[in-house]
Amino acid sequence: MRKIPVGAFIPLPVAPIVLVGAMVDGKPNFLPAAFVSGVNVDPPIVCISLNKHHHTYRGIREHGVFSINIPRTGQVVPTDWCGMHSGKDTDKSGIFATFSGTLENAPMIVDCPITCTCRCIGEHREFAMDTVVFASVEEVHMDENLLGPDRTIDCMKADPLLFCGLENTYRSLGSVVGQGWKSGADHHLCNQL
Numbered sequence: 165m166r167k168i169p170v171g172a173f174i175p176l177p178v179a180p181i182v183l184v185g186a187m188v189d190g191k192p193n194f195l196p197a198a199f200v201s202g203v204n205v206d207p208p209i210v211c212i213s214l215n216k217h218h219h220t221y222r223g224i225r226e227h228g229v230f231s232i233n234i235p236r237t238g239q240v241v242p243t244d245w246c247g248m249h250s251g252k253d254t255d256k257s258g259i260f261a262t263f264s265g266t267l268e269n270a271p272m273i274v275d276c277p278i279t280c281t282c283r284c285i286g287e288h289r290e291f292a293m294d295t296v297v298f299a300s301v302e303e304v305h306m307d308e309n310l311l312g313p314d315r316t317i318d319c320m321k322a323d324p325l326l327f328c329g330l331e332n333t334y335r336s337l338g339s340v341v342g343q344g345w346k347s348g349a350d351h352h353l354c355n356q357l
């Protein structure tokens with residue numbers, strides 16, 4: 165493989181796109197975000213990176229809570245639309261039916277198969293363009309059809325919408341090519357250990 169330097173940018177080919185939800189001025193508001201990551205397994209902590217001028221961020225600052233909703237591929241149009249319009253100018257509260265968990269002011273989307281509520285922890289870390297928010301995951305809500313025996317989860321049934329920032333496309337999940345902490349056991353170096 166011959167590689168060439170191509171500049172400095174975020175080279176990740178794919179990320180799940182999430183809809184971040186917050187209550188702003190008493191109304192649910194949602195924005196799609198690709199900058200989302202898990203940062204600690206137990207207790208579950210995530211981070212999202214948001215432009216501090218976004219309307220959604222105002223709600224997060226005010227209430228200290230938000231929701232993360234994983235849209236299906238079939239929700240690509242309303243998801244992208246939310247990224248093309250700001251709640252500052254357009255009322256986005258009617259675009260998704262919402263429900264609440266035990267955490268107030270963290271509206272979740274009924275039609276997203278995986279949703280959760282999050283509570284902000286610590287200081288928000290400001291960078292030149294985006295601000296990183298760390299949050300504990302309070303409560304995950306999942307479509308019961310995703311759950312198999314022994315609490316296994318079938319991700320294919322969630323049909324998550326993926327965003328390929330390098331090519332500016334949305335894609336769907338592909339086929340299974342291996343298993344975590346298992347496929348590596350086939351490597352010849354493992355057999356020598």
Ligand SMILES: Cc1cc2nc3c(=O)[nH]c(=O)nc-3n(C[C@H](O)[C@H](O)[C@H](O)COP(=O)(O)O)c2cc1C
Pocket residue numbers: 181193194195196197198199200213214215217218219220221244246247248249250251252294327
């Ligand atoms: C595919 C896609 C990914 C995006 N990812 C992020 C992100 O990670 N962080 C962010 O602050 N904005 C992101 N945006 C931009 C916001 O979603 C967009 O500016 C939105 O309209 C802000 O809405 P609001 O002002 O109502 O909060 C993304 C937009 C799209 C279309």
